[in-house]
Amino acid sequence: MQTTAQARQPVALPVPTAENGGRYAGIAMMFGSGLSNQVGAAIGSLAFPVIGPAGVVAVRQWIAAVALLAVGRPRLRAFTRRQWQPVLLLAAVFATMNLSLYSAIDRIGLGLAVTLEFLGPLAVALAASRRVVDLGCAVAAAAGVVALTRPQPTTDYVGIGLALLAAVCWASYILLNRSVGRRLPGAEGTAASAGLSGLLFVPIGIVVLIQHPPTPAALGCAAAAGILSSAVPFLIDMLALRRVPAHFFGIFMSINPVLAAVVGLVFLGQNLQVLEWLSIAAIVAANVVSVVTARR
Template sequence: MRPRAAGRRFAGVATMVGSGLCNQTGAALGSLAFPVIGPVGVVAVRQYVAAAVLLAVGRPRLRALTWYQWRPVMALTAVFATMNLSLYSAIDRVGLGLAVTLEFLGPLTVALAASRRRTDLCCAVAAGAGVVVLMRPQPSADYVGMGLGLLAAVCWASYILLNRTVGRRVPGAQGSAAAAALSAVLFLPVGVVLAAHRPPTAGALGYAVAAGVLSSAVPYLADLVTLRRVPAPAFGLFMSVNPVLAAVVGWLGLGQGLDRTEWSAIGAIVAANAVAVLARPAPPAPQARSPRPAADS
């Protein structure tokens, strides 16, 4: 059983790495369509792709949902749309690495908010220092772009909290699928207007679709596989590396270089999350049960 368990763990790690690279590569490819259809157009296409994937996987019974279930789903819809729009607008202004780093403050804040440990307080201070360094006053600083990155962070934190509520009220992935479908419906008029006034080229449309597949479909399906093979702390630890992956992809794929100070700030934010994940206390061990019959072993 040990070789089999090790193989499953290796497969989970490989899936995490592939998912992270796909996610950031998709965002980079989507940015190549900005000159033609803009961030709004790319987000609209991404919403269509995400809705198609989640509807196929979640298969929500929309007519069976009650108003009690629809309320958090509608809130999740607004957050889902705003999060992607603010992130892609931030990428357009400040680059992939800085935008994803600022957005990552959302889940980090959620992870640290409920804790009272000194370690987490130190992590919060380190992350805050990283943000101050990233947003330090400079003649060329784009504060609108940074503000959009922070808005994406607020949306991601809200997305996490709302997902918990939706998960309790709506079975399976039906809630997320319903939210993605509503978000796609909201962006349909946007797509029509853009197609009329800024007709997309085949290349721009291809980049936008690739962004939707690589940044929405692949990560979602990969996470379903990963969480069955990798412990939750290891999954959370790897998620903290996404800002570094984004900075590397932006540097290699888009020529968006960062200076040493910006790399140090990104490193501080990533390290804060890594320490917060690793320092979490282990869940209590389950109570001992009576041995099962030999036939079950």
């Protein structure tokens, strides 16, 4: 609130605050998380022909578990019942989200799967926001995602169901990660969730890798995806959700299709058309408006 002396000043320059600094740090974290996620996904996709989506996800979960347990070093015996609850739920959600999304991509393609999955964070943004401008930004970002991915009609209802399951998991991931970050210090909760998620994939991974023997190159690609698409985003998202509201995080997740398009252009040589660049501009503009107009 302005004082009387401040109100008399003809020009008021913005004063940096701890809250603003935390928000900007959260934005930088979310961008870094999205970029790491998409680069990892591009590398991991190279292993699909050898070990399939389930094999890549299994290796991803194992690598993420080892990396995050080494960083977080959770004191599991000290966890209270109240702390264990979101950790267990997050582990189940994290495992289900990755497997359902990769399985959906394998059945209905990347464009439709990504579009349907984005319904998760979009729902969080629409449900949690109390500002008309945020609602408008969420809708504009959603329109940009649809135009960017250009989903094609399909009658594969199993694939559609898997993508919608991934959307529910992504929404739950946002809310549970925020809860874990509030209830546990540092990265302990994140590490515990990743470790439990990795355990869930032990029987799945063993069966898949026996049926589809991996090559060293495929294992390397899947391991890189585990670090870049699981361990790094999982940790950064938890830290970011301590600094930004859940609805803003949901809106900002629309940047992922943009980063995917750019990563595809740079790393995989996938050219973008004019409509795709316009879609990217619309998504970026929606995020910029949401950031600039944000209130305390």
